[in-house]
Every structure is written in C-alpha cells, then in structure tokens.
Amino acid sequence: RYIPVIEKLCSIAKSVDKTLRQRRRSCVVxxxxxxxxxxxxxxxDCFDKLRSYIDERSVDHGKDAEDHVLISNVSTSxxxxxxxxxxxxxxSPSRRYAIExxxxxxxxxxxxxxxxxxxxxxxxxxxxLKLLSEIDDNIIQACDCSFLYFHKEIYPTLVKYVYQSxxxxxxxxxxxxMSAFSxxxxxxxxxxxxxxxxxNTPLYLEQYLSFVIKDIFHxxxxxPLCLEIESSLRLLLFAKNVDEMKPPNPRKQKFDDLRKYxxxxxxxxxGIIIYTKRAIQRYLERSFYNFSTVGICDSKTYADMAIxxxxxxxxxxxxxxxxxxxARGVDIIEILENVDSFASKYNxxxxxxxxxxxxxxxxxxxxxxxxxxESISHSLQRHGLCIATSLMKEIHRYLQKHFQQLLQIFxxxxxxxxxxxxxxxxxxxxxxxxxxxxxxxxxxxxxRKEIVKLNERDQRDTAAEELFFLDLCKEHVTMIGNMVGLAxxxxxxxxxxxxxxxxxxxxxxxxxNPNNHHTGKAKEEESDVLxxxxxxxxxxxxxDNIDGDASNTFSEENRTNYMDNFYILIPALTLTWLDQxxxxxxxxxxxxxxxxxxxxxxxxxxxxxxxxxxxxxxVTFDNLNWFESCRMSIALNRKDTLAAAESLNNGxxxxxQRRETSSTTTLRFGSTLAQSQGVQKQSxxxxxxxxxxxxxxxxxxxxxxxxxxxxxxxxxxxxxxVFFTPQTx
Numbered sequence: 001r002y003i004p005v006i007e008k009l010c011s012i013a014k015s016v017d018k019t020l021r022q023r024r025r026s027c028v029v030x031x032x033x034x035x036x037x038x039x040x041x042x043x044x045d046c047f048d049k050l051r052s053y054i055d056e057r058s059v060d061h062g063k064d065a066e067d068h069v070l071i072s073n074v075s076t077s078x079x080x081x082x083x084x085x086x087x088x089x090x091x092s093p094s095r096r097y098a099i100e101x102x103x104x105x106x107x108x109x110x111x112x113x114x115x116x117x118x119x120x121x122x123x124x125x126x127x128x129l130k131l132l133s134e135i136d137d138n139i140i141q142a143c144d145c146s147f148l149y150f151h152k153e154i155y156p157t158l159v160k161y162v163y164q165s166x167x168x169x170x171x172x173x174x175x176x177x178m179s180a181f182s183x184x185x186x187x188x189x190x191x192x193x194x195x196x197x198x199x200n201t202p203l204y205l206e207q208y209l210s211f212v213i214k215d216i217f218h219x220x221x222x223x224p225l226c227l228e229i230e231s232s233l234r235l236l237l238f239a240k241n242v243d244e245m246k247p248p249n250p251r252k253q254k255f256d257d258l259r260k261y262x263x264x265x266x267x268x269x270x271g272i273i274i275y276t277k278r279a280i281q282r283y284l285e286r287s288f289y290n291f292s293t294v295g296i297c298d299s300k301t302y303a304d305m306a307i308x309x310x311x312x313x314x315x316x317x318x319x320x321x322x323x324x325x326x327a328r329g330v331d332i333i334e335i336l337e338n339v340d341s342f343a344s345k346y347n348x349x350x351x352x353x354x355x356x357x358x359x360x361x362x363x364x365x366x367x368x369x370x371x372x373x374e375s376i377s378h379s380l381q382r383h384g385l386c387i388a389t390s391l392m393k394e395i396h397r398y399l400q401k402h403f404q405q406l407l408q409i410f411x412x413x414x415x416x417x418x419x420x421x422x423x424x425x426x427x428x429x430x431x432x433x434x435x436x437x438x439x440x441x442x443x444x445x446x447x448r449k450e451i452v453k454l455n456e457r458d459q460r461d462t463a464a465e466e467l468f469f470l471d472l473c474k475e476h477v478t479m480i481g482n483m484v485g486l487a488x489x490x491x492x493x494x495x496x497x498x499x500x501x502x503x504x505x506x507x508x509x510x511x512x513n514p515n516n517h518h519t520g521k522a523k524e525e526e527s528d529v530l531x532x533x534x535x536x537x538x539x540x541x542x543x544d545n546i547d548g549d550a551s552n553t554f555s556e557e558n559r560t561n562y563m564d565n566f567y568i569l570i571p572a573l574t575l576t577w578l579d580q581x582x583x584x585x586x587x588x589x590x591x592x593x594x595x596x597x598x599x600x601x602x603x604x605x606x607x608x609x610x611x612x613x614x615x616x617x618x619v620t621f622d623n624l625n626w627f628e629s630c631r632m633s634i635a636l637n638r639k640d641t642l643a644a645a646e647s648l649n650n651g652x653x654x655x656x657q658r659r660e661t662s663s664t665t666t667l668r669f670g671s672t673l674a675q676s677q678g679v680q681k682q683s684x685x686x687x688x689x690x691x692x693x694x695x696x697x698x699x700x701x702x703x704x705x706x707x708x709x710x711x712x713x714x715x716x717x718x719x720x721x722v723f724f725t726p727q728t729x
Contacts, residue, residue, distance in 0.1 A: 003154065003157055003158055003161050004161065004165075006154070006158065007158060007161060007162060007165075007173075007177070010145050010148070010176060010177060010180040011173055011176045011177070013142070013143040013144075013145060013180070014143060014145070014176040014177075014179045014180050015176060016139065016143055017139065017140065017143035017179075018176070018179070020136075020139055032132070032135070035132055036090075036091060036129065036132055036133065039125055039128050039129045039132065040085040040086070040091075040129065041085070041086075042125055043085060043099070043103075043122060043125045043126070043129070044081065044082060044085045044086065046118060046121060046122050046125070047078060047081065047106060049113040049114075050074070050078070050106060050113040050114070051078055053113055054071055054074055054075050054078065073105065074105070074106055077102045077103075077105035077106045078102075078106060080098070080102045081099060081102040081103065081106065084098055084099055084102070085099065090133075091129060091130075091133040092133070096126075096129065096130055096133065099126070099129075100126065103122060103126070107119065107122075144183050145179075145180035145181075145183045146183040146184045146186075146187055148180060148181060148183070148184070149184035149187070149188075149208075152211070155181070155212070155216045155220075156215075156216055156219070156220045158177065159174075159177065159216055159217065159220040159221050160220045160221075160224075162174055162177050162221075163220065163221050163224065163225070172264060172265075174221065174264070174267065175264075175265070175267050175268070178217075178267050178268065178269045178274075179268070179269075181212055181269060182268070182269050182270045184208065185205060185208075185270045185271075188204040188205040188208055189205055205270065208270075209269075209270055209272065212269065212270075213269065213272070213274070217269075217274070222276070222279055222280070222283075223283075225258070225261055225276075225280065226279075226280050226283040226284065226287075228258060229258055229262075229280060229284070229309070229313060229315075230284060230287060230305075232258065233305045233308050233309055233312075234305065236308055236312070237301065237304055237305055237308060258313065259312075259313055259314070261276060262276065262277050262280060262313050262314065262315065263277070263314070264276060277315070280315065281315050281316065281317055281318075284306070284309065284315065284317055285317055285318055285320065288302040288303075288305065288306060288317070288320060289320040292320060330342070330346075330355075330369055330370075330371045330375065331375075331379050331382075332376060332379035332380070332383065332387055332388075332391060333379070333383065333387070335371075335391065335486075336387070336390060336391050336394060339394050339395065339398050339483075340398070342355075342486075343398065343479045343482045343483060343486075344479070345357060345358055345360070346358065346369075346371065346482065347482070347598050347600050347601045347602070347603060348481060348482050348485035348486075348600070348601075348602045348603040348606060349600045349602055350485070350602035350605065350606060350716050350719060350720060351602075351719075352372070353372065353373060353485075353488070353489060353492060354370055354371060354372035354373070354489070355370065355371040355372075355482075355485070355486070355489070356368060356369075356370055356598065356599070356600055357369040357370070358584075358596045358597070358598045359587070359588070359593070359596065359597035359598065360596055371489070372489075373489065373492050373493050373496050374496075376489060376490060376493030377493045377496045377497045377500070380493060380494065380497050381497060385494065385497065388490050388493075388494055391486075391490060392487065392490065395483050395486060395487050398479075398483050399480060399483055399484075402476050402479050402480050402483075403480070405476055406473065406476045406477075406480075406563075407562055407563065409469065409472060409473055409476075410562040410563050410566070411562055412469075414454050415451070415454065415469055416562065416565070418447075418450055418451065418454065419565040419566075419568055419569055420565055422447055422450075422565075422568050423565045423568045426439060426443075426568065426624075430623075438624065438625040438626070438628060438629040439571055439624040439625065439626045439629055440629050440633065441629055441630050441633035441634070442633070443571075444571035444572055444574070444575055444626070444630070445575065447568075447571065447572050448470065448572045448575055448576070451469050451470055451572060454469065470572060470573065470576045471576060473569065473573060474573050474576050474577055474580075474604065476607075477573065477604055477607035477608060477611065478577075478601065478603040478604045478607055479603070479607070480603075480607040480610060480611065481602070481603035481604055481605065481606030481607025481608070481609075481610060481720075482603035482606070482607075484606050484607065484610050485602070485603060485606050488723065563615055564615075564617075566611060566612075566615055566617060567612065567615075567617040567620050567621040567624065568624075570608060570621060570624075570626065571624070571626050571630070573604075573608075574626070574630070574710070574713065577601070577604050577713070578706060578709055578710065578713075580595075580601075581601055581709055582702075582705060582706065582709065583595050584596055584597055584598045584599075584601070585597075585598070585599055602716050602720075604713075605713055605716035605717045605719075605720050606716075606720045608717055608720075609717050609720035609721040609723070609724060610720070610724065612721070613721065613724040618721065627710060627711075627713070627714035627717075630710050631707055631710050631711060631714075634703050634706050634707045634710065635707060637703055638700050638703035638704060638707065641696050641699050641700045641703060642696075642700050644696055645693055645696035645697055645700065648692060648693050648696065649693055
C-alpha cells in the first residue's frame, strides 16, 4: 500500500528537479542575480547610521588614540563589507563567511546605531542571502532519492506499479523513476571498491547497473511490454484470418496505450541511454526469427505480424533474411518427416516430372498441392543441399520396406503356384503356335478371376482377398514407382540448383574468357557434382546396389523362388490399375466422391519399369506383347459395339417410320381397339431399343477411354525404362 505513495514522492521530487534543470534559462539566472543584489543592498543599507557616525568621529581630532583605533577598525570592516556586497553577485560560502565576520566586527562596538530589531533584520537578510545563494544545492539535496538504494527490494514492485498504472497516464513517469534510481550513482562512484579488470568503473556501480537494467527494467517493464505487443499483433492477425474470431473493438482495446511506450523518449540511467523502441524491435525480430525457423509454415504469419507492427505501432522491424514459405508446393522437410504419407497422398507425373496431390474422399478441398523441380530447388536453397542426402536414405529405406511387403505377397503358395501355372501354360502355347503368340486380353481377365477364386479355398471374403492380391500388389508397385520418381525429381532439382549457383560463379570469377582457369575448375567441380548425383540416383535405382544393401530381402534364392513370374502378373495388375484410374478421373467432376480423385498416376508405370529392370524380366515381359494385344482387343470390342449400335439405330429408325405411317393411316380411316394396342406395344419396344442404343454408345465411349489409357500406360512404361537403360559411351 506504500508503493503508490513512494512512487508519487519520487515523481514529484524528480519533476521539480527536472523542471529547474531543463527550464532554467538566462532570464531566470538574471532574476536570481538581481534578487541577490537586492538582498546585498538591503544588508548594506542597514549600516548607514553606523557609517555616518564613523564619518563624523573620524574628522574629530579630539579623540584619544584608543577611540581612533576602534574607529579605524570599524571603518575598515565597513569598507570590506561594502566591497564584498557591491563587488559581485555571486556569494560563495567563503564570501558569506567574510560578510558575517565584517558584520560581527561592525556590531562588536555598539555606538547606539543598532537596535535589537535592526540586528534581527540583518540576521534575516543573511539567512535569505544564504538560502538564495545555495538554492541549487538545496533543491538537489531536497530532490535526492539515493535512499532508495538501501531498499532495493521494492524496485521490482515499484517498476511494475509504474507500468500498470501509467497505461492511462503519462508514460514519462518511467523516466522519473529511473532518475530516482540514478541518484545513488555519486555515492557508488565515491566508494573504494575499484580494481575492475575490464574498465575503471567501480564494481559497486557496475553491479548496480546490471541489477537495475537487466533484473529490474527488463524483467518488470520491458519484457511484459514486448509480450503484450506481440500478443496484440497475434490477435489482430488471427482476427483477420480466422472467421470465428471477432476483430478487436478500438473503443475497448486502446492501441495508443502501448504506442506511448514505444514513442517515448530514450531513458537515461547513470549515464546510460536505454532506447525502449529499439529494445522492443530487437525482441520482436528475435522472436519472429526463432518461430520462423522452428515452424516453416508460420513464416508468412510472422511476416504479416511484422507488417501490422509497422502500421499500428510504427515498429520498423528488419527482415530476417530467411527464405519465405515454400508457396510453390510442398516443402522437403514435410516429405522427410513422413515419407509414407507423401507416397500415399501424391501421384507422380512422368512427363511434367512433378507430384500432384490426390483429392481424397470426402474432403472438399478446392486446391491441390504440387511438388516440382522449382519447389525442391527452393527447399534445397533454404535448408541446404545436405538435406537431399537424408531424404535419399529415407527413400532407400522406404523401397526396402515395400519390396519386403511385396515379397510377402508372392510368398503365398497358392498365389505363386497360380502364376507359375499361367507362365508354363503361356510358354507351352507359344512354342506350339510360334513366336507371334501374344498374351490375350481374355487370358488376363481369366487370370484375374482365378486370383479372386483363391478366396474360396481359404474360405475368406472375396473382396478382401482381391484387395490382398491384386489391389495390394498394385498399391505397392505404385508406391515404389512414386519413390523412384521422387529420387529422380531430387536429382533434377539438385542439378537445377547447381546450375543456378554456377551461373553467378562464371560471371563473377570467369569474366568473359571461357578458357579462364577458374572456368575450367568450375566445370570440373560441376562434372564431379553431376557424377555424384548420378551415383546417388543409381544407388537407389540399380538392382545390384539394392541387392547388396538389402541382402536378406533380395537374396538370389528369394528372387528365384518368389518373383520369377512377376512379369505374368502385370496384365492382371494393368486391368486393376485401369479400372481405378478411370474411376479416379471420373471423380474429378463429381460433387459427391466415393473414391479418391486424380488425373495422373505414373507411379505405377515407373514401378513396373523399375521392378522389371531389377528382376531382369524386361525382355520376358516384352515377349508377351501385352499392350498391343490389350489395345487390339479393346479396339475390336469398341468396333463391335459401334456396329451393334449402328444396326440398332437403323432398326429404330425403320420402326419409327412404320409407326408414323400407321398413325397416319389411323387418322384417315379410324382405328379399332386391336390396332391401338398394337401401336402401344410397338412404342414400348422402341423405347427399350432406344435405351439399349444409349447404353451401347456409352459403352463405346468407355472403351475408347480405356484404349487411350492403355496407350498412355504403354508409352509411360517405355519412357520409364529409358531411365534404367545403361548409358553407352
């Protein structure tokens, strides 16, 4: 309860001191000197009677020698008093002491010139002269707050009270309190606790400065102020971006209460200048930088907060020189944190060399994220090229895991036996019919049905078992292809980043001379980098390297026993992929989705090419001629469908002509009940024919789409196999 009283006492005392120090101009000094002259003249006028008496006695020659000496002493004292009082307007302690001695000498022998009232008047004038001469020292002594040094435990409470109570008052009260704290510095400077190794400042004063500035001012005033400003900026930004939050009411929340602390003049304490605005700016810059480095997605948020701080509070915050949030796509850190989620939520596009987010089921997102060369390059520039090495290791681990799961599927005895039987049957027919034998579309459909029938042996649910064998195999192949595509994308992004950096190297170091020594050195370094990138890419894609790193998974025995017939499963996998791809593209235009929507899925083709190269089954798969057979079968089905639709269309036209003729005849000659019933039956059959015609046309369009998808898959597989073809010099 005494804190407000102490604060008011210190504020009033330092306000008076500050007013007299800052506003004491030349006119005030002149009035002060004139007042001293008036008092000095009044003192001298009190001795007029004595001076007249001495003048009369000094001309009297009848006096004896003792009276003559006494009169001479008084005359000398009067002369000294007159010279001091009229000689100057500054009355120092020594001058005042001389005046008192002269007055005492004059009043020692009372010649009947002074009454008791005159003596009291002279004493009062001397007191006024002393008080007015020492007015500066008296004010300093009266406004001295050095006693607070011996009660430092109240400093935090006093500063907190000033901060909380001055929100609706003047923020300049903090300078008054700091000035009160500074009054202890002369006492500390005069102490004998010296011998600091770093400076000539007394240790008492150095410790006092550290205590007041760091422990009191920063903790009790500056830190709460910075936190309140940061919170207000955060709430303002949330109110702008979040619909559920209401914007702040300017009548209830006064931003000027915080603004006056920011705009207040610098604080002075023991010769040290404390800039409050700069301290707030440095705190916010450090806070925004730390939060931006921790949360990548929040960098734009803190950039917006810095803009609001400039507009509302006038804080000129420096740019943290960090790259902005990766607005071009997904950041590489997000991929590294959860590779499994990325592979399942993104589809690979082989031609554009990017990843596109799948529009997940029951998610009403209007925009899809993408990941391309520029996105990865932006992330590499932000996090460093070494982050790509960590991601490649994570990709390699992911490939090993999915190959292990794929081997577990092929380890099923019934499944492996079915594939082996299909392979032997096809090879036997090929030897019987010649080398032109192709793997037919009907055979792939039959194999797909046989895989589904495996459920009946194990007495399991048909859909679940189909998902286990075909859909699950297709999913693993697609995941493997996505990871291989990601490795290719990282390689291209690293080359793109290196080229972007090398162009500055050539311009700055090489100049216009292409044969410069630095140019050759840079080219050698570039070739070394490219060789390293190709080696890293081959480290993931080469069968021999993966076999060496995953010897348990890709042992020669496992590959011989389990996956030697993988190529014969590709036609059935293609049919499963074809159905899901068409369904995914249809979901793009539907409002209510029952399946994930996407328009590209080249991870399947990349996975097939990678696994075939890994198992050395590319030539064996080419001997199936599967894509040509599938395309021809779909084309024949479409042709037959169009022919049936055309014949049905001709029948509908002839029926309509007959119905028109019959109706015309009926209108001319009248109709019976039997004729009317025959017309109704004929119209009903025509309606059924029209529905059948519509169904055939829709079927033909679907077959055309399936044909295009098969062609696209064939071209994608052929293009992906180029990446695994050995380079010839």
